[in-house]
Amino acid sequence: DAGVIQSPRHEVTEMGQEVTLRCKPISGHNSLFWYRQTMMRGLELLIYFNNNVPIDDSGMPEDRFSAKMPNASFSTLKIQPSEPRDSAVYFCASSFGPGSSGANVLTFGAGSRLTVL
């Protein structure tokens, strides 16, 4: 397996524009996580899906952020409109679902570095 695939790796956009980040989890993994990493706040969990259903979105900062998982092999994180304070590295991670052997080991993608000017 190629691991967790994220795109784009780098995105530079202007304030007010829509940003869409994409993630392909590892085949067979039932759980998917979106994290945001900044120097100030460290690693923050934004949202967690299990079997394509959002289970915990309490970390989503505000209504400007939305995440979808239309099928087991694809997820998006959208920011609309984007603001400079959204500048960060966004990571997608996947794992086997609860109750499975190895369920609590996460495999991370390489991240999407977002800069909002």
Next chain:
Amino acid sequence: GNSVTQMEGPVTLSEEAFLTINCTYTATGYPSLFWYVQYPGEGLQLLLKATKADDKGSNKGFEATYRKETTSFHLEKGSVQVSDSAVYFCALSDPGGSYIPTFGRGTSLIVHP
């Protein structure tokens, strides 16, 4: 709730020095404990794990022992290399609880030749 506390960095060492990065945790159940490593420009990757008290996880010369009595999972390596320079994250996951992993803030390690 669950929480993980790591020593603040950066930790700066010379090559071949002994490394300890402290990690303590608070959990309501019986968590599994992990160390992840993040190399520059990359995502986090699992370094080692332990699933029950007194277990020792080890990988690439790194070790950590699950100490229930002190609620700790300190990371150690006997002789660090320049290539070990990275950010290290301690984490826990409570299979009987919310299952969502809890990460520490991360500790940056810088190893000089």
